[in-house]
Amino acid sequence: MKSSLAILAGAVALLSAAALPAPADAAIKCQGPNQVNPYGLIRTPYCEDNYLAYVAKHYHGMYVSAKAIRHNPNYKEEICRVIGHDIRVNDICIGFRP
Template identity: 40%
Template sequence: MAKKHSAAISLAAAGLAVTMVQPASAAIKCSNGFQLVDGAMLSTPYCRDNLVAAVARQYGFNAPDAKVRNNPNFKRHVCRFVGQDIRIKEACDEVNPNGRGRF
């Protein structure tokens, strides 16, 4: 009887461990600043910031995705140097507004 009970507990623990692990398909999928949401590509801050980091790395910056997303001052610094790149101009305008009028 003890063997059946311990086997049931082991099976339940294994099942719980499997349900706690998220499948790879649950990860956020970004492409050029757009996120795949319910089959549609939407511009999201998360993916725009990842694109800023990727473009900055192409210019030689050490710009991890998480640092650009979580540190607005770092994003502002990166955008000051590479923000005129057409791929990220709009994302950088969020932190470095330029142009006429009030900020």
């Protein structure tokens, strides 16, 4: 009796877990320096920093992380002094260039 009750409880648990909705995908999606949302593209500092790190890594060969750029304005200034002339990041670096 106990084993059939345990099997029944396990089956109910599996079926109820399958009926629950999947968790929402809460990750921020960026397209270049813009954040993708249901209404279009919005320019955000988060996506701008990701794009600055991407351009620095892939086109200029610098080892840069977007997290370091986000958390250290002086590091962002250093990156902008080196690659701020690039047309893709010119507007992101406008406040950091001499």
